Amino acid sequence: MRQGGNRQTEKLLMERSVPGRVGTVLPDLDVPAQPLPGGALLRGELPLPEVSEPEVVQYFTGLSQLNFSIDTHFYPLGSCTMKYNPKINDEISFLPGFAGIHPMQPAEHSQGALELLHRLQGFLSEITGLPAVSLATLAGAHGELAGMLMIRAHHLANGGTGRTKVAIPDSAHGTNPASAAMAGFQVVELASDKEGNVDLEALREVAGPDLAGVMITLPSTLGLFDTNIVEVCRIVHEAGGLVYGDGANMNALLGRVKLGELGFDVAHLNLHKTFSTPHGGGGPGAGPVCATRQLAPYLSAPIVTQRGDAFELSTPEKSIGKLSGFHGNFGVLVRAYTYIRTLGGAGIKSISGNAVLNANYMMNALRGVYHLPYDRTCMHEAVFSADWQKERGSSGLEIAKRLLDYGFHAPTMYFPLIVHEALMIEPTESETKETIDSFVQALIDIDREVTENTELVNSAPHTTPVARLDEAKAARQPDLRWQPEAAD
Numbered sequence: 001m002r003q004g005g006n007r008q009t010e011k012l013l014m015e016r017s018v019p020g021r022v023g024t025v026l027p028d029l030d031v032p033a034q035p036l037p038g039g040a041l042l043r044g045e046l047p048l049p050e051v052s053e054p055e056v057v058q059y060f061t062g063l064s065q066l067n068f069s070i071d072t073h074f075y076p077l078g079s080c081t082m083k084y085n086p087k088i089n090d091e092i093s094f095l096p097g098f099a100g101i102h103p104m105q106p107a108e109h110s111q112g113a114l115e116l117l118h119r120l121q122g123f124l125s126e127i128t129g130l131p132a133v134s135l136a137t138l139a140g141a142h143g144e145l146a147g148m149l150m151i152r153a154h155h156l157a158n159g160g161t162g163r164t165k166v167a168i169p170d171s172a173h174g175t176n177p178a179s180a181a182m183a184g185f186q187v188v189e190l191a192s193d194k195e196g197n198v199d200l201e202a203l204r205e206v207a208g209p210d211l212a213g214v215m216i217t218l219p220s221t222l223g224l225f226d227t228n229i230v231e232v233c234r235i236v237h238e239a240g241g242l243v244y245g246d247g248a249n250m251n252a253l254l255g256r257v258k259l260g261e262l263g264f265d266v267a268h269l270n271l272h273k274t275f276s277t278p279h280g281g282g283g284p285g286a287g288p289v290c291a292t293r294q295l296a297p298y299l300s301a302p303i304v305t306q307r308g309d310a311f312e313l314s315t316p317e318k319s320i321g322k323l324s325g326f327h328g329n330f331g332v333l334v335r336a337y338t339y340i341r342t343l344g345g346a347g348i349k350s351i352s353g354n355a356v357l358n359a360n361y362m363m364n365a366l367r368g369v370y371h372l373p374y375d376r377t378c379m380h381e382a383v384f385s386a387d388w389q390k391e392r393g394s395s396g397l398e399i400a401k402r403l404l405d406y407g408f409h410a411p412t413m414y415f416p417l418i419v420h421e422a423l424m425i426e427p428t429e430s431e432t433k434e435t436i437d438s439f440v441q442a443l444i445d446i447d448r449e450v451t452e453n454t455e456l457v458n459s460a461p462h463t464t465p466v467a468r469l470d471e472a473k474a475a476r477q478p479d480l481r482w483q484p485e486a487a488d
């Protein structure tokens with residue numbers, strides 16, 4: 001947030017420009033001067049700010065502090081795992097040998113990089129209990145599409161042309177039905193029971209000869225471990241279908257539960273949620289796909305294989321093909337590798353221990369203040385409803401906005417869709433008890449404010465550089481750069 005009073009630091013860079021002021025000094029030419037290209041390529045009147053270096057630094061540092069970020073604030077965005085990631089993982093991925101490598105370099109020149117990818121495939125296989133891994137997919141949704149195409153290819157190869165339906169729980173992330181539909185399947189919605197598990201009766205009804213498979217998120221987006229999961233997999237398999245696992249948020253299960261052992265056939269992981277790449281704002285990600293031996297031949301290409309001492313890129317026998325240009329987002333994969341190596345087995349297990357402990361601590365501290373539609377031990381996140389506050393005049397949105405005044409980013413709101421006025425909160429494994437305590441206190445204080453001063457809550461935020469934005473307009477007509485005022 002900008003500190004009050006200093007007019008100069010509130011100006012845009014262009015407004016600070018003074019003709020002739022210089023921010024950097026170029027070295028003397030040590031090559032012959034060349035004529036500039038013809039006039040068509042040069043814009044004489046291009047307005048560029050003439051400012052000093054400190055002004056540039058102050059301007060951009062100021063801009064960077066207008067926003068909430070994981071390095072400045074607690075960011076309890078459920079189903080997104082906005083946790084703190086150790087900076088060492090960034091530093092390792094910036095090493096020149098990793099950052100400067102070119103994806104077209106021949107395998108014999110990139111053995112170290114290929115070995116790292118091969119080892120990472122092995123770690124992810126160990127973590128998921130699924131023996132085959134492709135790292136090439138670049139996001140969670142991308143991994144889902146790959147998995148759905150693999151399931152389709154498997155059925156087509158085995159005479160299952162009538163398997164046209166994929167069943168997906170009503171609590172699922174929106175990418176699930178989108179991915180299934182893109183792979184050519186018809187999506188059938190699966191109801192959740194009153195405990196928040198997949199409704200087994202509803203599942204039995206769709207488990208027929210036209211079922212290609214199901215897509216299950218574990219823990220579910222209600223933050224719950226589906227206690228029927230083994231039975232869900234059994235019912236689907238018995239009907240000839242396959243089970244896809246959305247493992248975008250695995251921080252509740254790491255080192256304790258393996259998807260492959262529960263009965264999942266193919267799953268994706270979001271390395272940019274669980275395995276240390278910071279995300280938000282649509283930055284680079286990775287959504288590796290892990291599969292059983294049965295589905296391994298269909299994985300997207302390339303995968304890294306080892307022959308003798310050498311590592312090479314190869315294409316699985318019945319591969320669905322390439323879904324990205326090269327071998328995935330290498331920098332993201334290096335971060336995940338570093339994260340796993342620095343933590344080791346015991347450290348990986350402590351991620352899930354702390355994630356689940358923190359979420360349950362927070363959930364129990366708020367029980368009775370905010371409504372808990374599924375009041376069970378939760379996993380890495382808990383989904384509340386702001387219904388009780390709404391009865392007194394403030395919706396989930398107002399509460400989320402008021403949290404900004406207390407110095408906290410809003411939780412995920414209005415998702416999952418099956419919870420009215422949903423506030424989906426994930427403290428993550430990386431926050432301290434003190435931070436969680438002060439967040440809980442803020443929510444308790446806001447609940448009191450809803451009764452005592454509804455208007456204060458409903459006009460929040462009061463302390464941010466801008467208050468309530470037209471979010472649809474901001475997304476559709478972003479105003480991203482300075483423009484000279486129209487001369488009229």
Ligand SMILES: *Cc1c(COP(=O)(O)O)cnc(C)c1O
Pocket residue numbers: 079080139140141142173175176217221246248249270285287
């Ligand atoms: C984030 C998320 C996805 C999608 O991942 P992207 O990398 O954003 O494509 C899918 N499912 C769940 C449960 C998620 O939380």
